[in-house]
Amino acid sequence: MKKDFFGNDKHVFWEALVVAVFIFGIGIIFGIFLENSRAERISEIYSTSEINLLDLQIQTELLGVENINCEQAVKKNIEFADKVYEDAKILEEYERASRLKENLVQQHERYDLLRTLLWLNSLKIKERCDGGNFHTVVYLYDYLPEDIEEKNKQAVFSRFLEELKEEKGDTIILIPIAKNLDISSLDLLIEGYGIEQTSIILDETLVVEELSDLNKIEEKIDSSL
Structure with a gap:
């Protein structure tokens, strides 16, 4: 009876160990999947914003060669700036939740370049539209x-x-x-x-x-x- 008792106890131990390793492995896989999903989401947001900024920059350049409505240019610039600001909040939330922060540094750098371009674009609009209001x-x-x-x-x-x-x-x-x-x-x-x-x-x-x-x-x- 004593031998059976220890045998059963050992069997239960290995079962528990296998279950624990399985759960741990699932947790790691899920964590990697979640991190990749965040990175992909940030990349998608950035790509959309990048396209919008290029469009906005072209509109601003047109102010110098065509009779473009300054009021409309200012409106579009503000709308884009507000979107970039909201995107920054999303990025901040992801950074707080992420355990692999180094993976987000490059995305953050891209966004900071985007925001630097937004600042420059705003300066151009101010210059060409009498302050831009x-x-x-x-x-x-x-x-x-x-x-x-x-x-x-x-x-x-x-x-x-x-x-x-x-x-x-x-x-x-x-x-x-x-x-x-x-x-x-x-x-x-x-x-x-x-x-x-x-x-x-x-x-x-x-x-x-x-x-x-x-x-x-x-x-x-x-x-x-």
């Missing part, structure tokens, strides 16, 4: 910061800008761009501002780097209305 709010932050103080600062900046966008709506174009991913075109664009930390640039004139100065952004926007 909108404000550009460019948020330059660090991607995946390790410093706790920096994380907290960026959280406050992000919350402030989200509330500002909800309040001001189409009067502002909000463009968040990670500044620490070695994007040469972005580095050249912000070189003249002397930016070394998380910052917000309003209408290419006001640079805010401190939490205590956030109110200056809303004050300047309100004063122009």
Whole structure:
């Protein structure tokens, strides 16, 4: 009887081990599938946005050679900027959920290039359409910061800008761009501002780097209305 008892106990142990390994394997496969699905979804969103931006850039170039309606150009630019902003929220959610963050870095870089082009396009529209009747709010932050103080600062900046966008709506174009991913075109664009930390640039004139100065952004926007 004793021999049978240990034999049964050993049999149960191996059954439990096989089940545990099977479940663990299924979990790994599902995790890989989920990560790949996220990456594919981000790639699809980016491809659509890239096409829309190219179309928008062509429209902007036409402002210089044809009698194109500036009001329509501004409207399309704002609509695209709002879509890119919403896409950024989706990307942020995926990044928080992902365990393989390095797989998303390249996608993030592509989006930051896209947002840099959006900023340049907005500048062209402002130049050719007498200011464009909108404000550009460019948020330059660090991607995946390790410093706790920096994380907290960026959280406050992000919350402030989200509330500002909800309040001001189409009067502002909000463009968040990670500044620490070695994007040469972005580095050249912000070189003249002397930016070394998380910052917000309003209408290419006001640079805010401190939490205590956030109110200056809303004050300047309100004063122009």
